Amino acid sequence: MTTYRLADAAQLLGVSDDTLRRWADSGRVTSVRTDDGHAGIEGQALARLARDLADIPSDGADAGSHRVSARNHLRGIVTAVKRDTVMAQVELCCGPYRVVSLMSREAADALGLDVGVVAVASIKATNVVVEVPW
Known part of the structure; x- marks a missing residue:
């Protein structure tokens, strides 16, 4: 499973690191710990969030x-x-x-x-x- 650091995930979504951290803190997206101990987002969760943010039916x-x-x-x-x-x-x-x-x-x-x-x-x-x- 691919896991993205918060900074990389935020860049892919077009939002700031702080925004993504707040979303993780509020439960909008689930964060995990990467192998090096940093906060991250799993690829599938990131893809779901990206689709939600697009606000376009699939x-x-x-x-x-x-x-x-x-x-x-x-x-x-x-x-x-x-x-x-x-x-x-x-x-x-x-x-x-x-x-x-x-x-x-x-x-x-x-x-x-x-x-x-x-x-x-x-x-x-x-x-x-x-x-x-x-």
Whole structure:
């Protein structure tokens, strides 16, 4: 079973070490001791917490009244919007990740996408590479 140090788990979740410690103290997530005596989070518990934090149903349904086929949803905050006459480039910060989307200006305007707005990036791709860090 993989166990992550609190600092590493917090980074993966996009929260501070202190936040994760408070969640462990309150019972929101169960902490364990690592082999070197530090507080840690087991991988499966970390994955459950990450899914809970994403606040997106895993069956492809969103919180509204429609269903979508894209399974990869990243909730974040809009950090930049560049609009021209036809297109808009929207940047989201989703935890530690930066996601950039190109869409029509009309779509960005209709969604009210501006800096500070919470949005969800739905990613559907036919070619996704997953790597494990060394």
